[in-house]
Structures are given as structure tokens and as C-alpha cells.
Amino acid sequence: MSNHNNITGNQKPELDNYIEAYSTPEDNLLLELRRQTHLKILRPRMISGPVQGQLLTMLCRMIRPKTVLEIGTFTGYSAICIARGIEKDAVLHTIERDDELESFIRHYIRKAALENKIVLHIGDALDKINNLNVTFDLVFIDGDKREYPAYYQAVMKKMNPGSYILADNILWNGKVVDADLKNDDYTRGIIDFNEMVKNDPRTEQVIIPIRDGLMLIRMKD
Numbered sequence: 092m093s094n095h096n097n098i099t100g101n102q103k104p105e106l107d108n109y110i111e112a113y114s115t116p117e118d119n120l121l122l123e124l125r126r127q128t129h130l131k132i133l134r135p136r137m138i139s140g141p142v143q144g145q146l147l148t149m150l151c152r153m154i155r156p157k158t159v160l161e162i163g164t165f166t167g168y169s170a171i172c173i174a175r176g177i178e179k180d181a182v183l184h185t186i187e188r189d190d191e192l193e194s195f196i197r198h199y200i201r202k203a204a205l206e207n208k209i210v211l212h213i214g215d216a217l218d219k220i221n222n223l224n225v226t227f228d229l230v231f232i233d234g235d236k237r238e239y240p241a242y243y244q245a246v247m248k249k250m251n252p253g254s255y256i257l258a259d260n261i262l263w264n265g266k267v268v269d270a271d272l273k274n275d276d277y278t279r280g281i282i283d284f285n286e287m288v289k290n291d292p293r294t295e296q297v298i299i300p301i302r303d304g305l306m307l308i309r310m311k312d
């Protein structure tokens with residue numbers, strides 16, 4: 092989910108341990124998935140940690156979405172957290188571009204006994220979204236930061252009234268407010284996305300400053 096494992100941004104590092112200690116911990120399956128990601132997969136720091144994972148589960152319990160979309164499965168940590176938070180008859184469609192991750196992801200979906208709730212799509216999110224004949228109650232955007240504006244435009248055509256989008260990394264390690272660092276494609280993608288949401292009269296939104304920043308966006312009815 093994030094390239095940055097720090098939960099509280101600039102606050103004291105001990106607070107991260109405190110937050111983790113007082114949040115419901117991950118179970119053995121997620122712990123194993125996280126360890127195996129660190130042992131076997133490149134760029135393991137992209138994985139969601141226990142606190143953000145628990146937040147995703149909780150938000151799903153609160154929103155009670157029937158159809159969910161995730162852009163950027165990586166090794167499946169956030170997908171499992173989302174699937175555990177949704178109801179029995181609800182479905183998560185999760186899209187991952189890197190086909191080398193497929194067997195790892197499927198192994199853990201099976202191990203978590205979530206095959207009935209998670210539909211894994213291997214391929215490019217922008218193609219897959221356009222071809223999916225589904226509308227969404229919740230979308231979790233966590234793919235390529237340069238593509239955030241394109242993801243937003245693609246999913247906005249498929250959001251149900253009163254539905255939500257959660258977008259990760261929208262503070263991009265603080266670069267969104269650092270004039271000297273604004274010009275790389277990744278930062279530009281995030282900044283353009285944030286502006287697009289801010290100026291969209293169809294939505295209301297709030298930034299949750301957990302880890303690298305989560306934007307919670309709601310479609311007005």
C-alpha cells in the first residue's frame with residue numbers, strides 16, 4: 092500500500108509502536124504473508140502493514156460494500172484485509188499488472204479461504220476496469236502513482252451513489268508540499284489527482300494522515 096512504513100508521518104517513532112500495540116494485531120496468516128513478501132518479493136515495503144490493514148477491514152465493516160475494486164493487489168495483504176471486512180455475499184475485484192505475483196497472491200487467497208469473495212484480475216487496471224461490467228460501492232486505489240488521475244476518471248464512471256473511493260499515498264512522503272521535489276512524474280500524478288478530487292463537485296473528501304496519507308472520497312447522493 093505504501094512505500095513508507097511509518098504510521099504517523101513526522102511524529103515520534105515510539106508512537107508507531109504504540110499505535111500498533113493498541114490496534115488489533117494481524118493474525119498468523121497475514122504475518123506469514125508479510126514475512127514471505129519481505130523474503131521473496133521485490134520492493135516489499137509497498138505492502139500494507141497491520142494498522143492500515145486493520146483500518147481497511149474496519150472501513151469495510153462500516154461501509155458494508157457489496158462490490159469493491161482494488162487497483163494494485165501486490166502480494167494480497169490489503170485484498171485479504173478488505174475481503175475479511177465485507178459481508179458473505181460481497182465481492183472484491185482486485186487488479187494486479189505484474190503476472191509474476193499471481194501464484195503468490197492465489198496461494199494466500201486460498202490459504203485465507205477467500206476464493207469466494209476475491210476475484211483476482213491479472214492485467215492493466217485501466218483495461219480491466221473498462222471491461223468490467225460492475226459498478227462499485229468502494230474502490231481502493233493503490234497502483235502506479237503516475238496513473239492516479241486516469242484511475243480516477245475510469246472509476247468515476249462506475250461509482251454507485253453514496254459510494255466511496257480510498258486512495259493511498261496521497262501525501263507521497265511529503266513531496267506534495269515540497270516545491271523542489273514536485274516535478275517527478277510520480278509526485279505530479281499524485282498532485283494532479285488531489286487537485287482533481289478537490290475540484291470535483293460530485294464528491295466530498297477528507298485526508299486521513301495515516302502512513303503516507305489516505306484520501307477518503309464520498310460520492311454525493
Ligand SMILES: C[S@@+](CC[C@H](N)C(=O)[O-])C[C@H]1O[C@@H](n2cnc3c(N)ncnc32)[C@H](O)[C@@H]1O
Binds near residue numbers: 092093163189234
Ligand atoms: C503499492 S503496491 C500495492 C500494495 C497492496 N495494495 C497492499 O496494500 O499490500 C502497487 C501495486 O500496483 C501494481 N500496479 C501498478 N500499476 C498497475 C496497473 N496499471 N494495473 C494494475 N496493477 C498495477 C504494481 O505492480 C504493484 O504490485
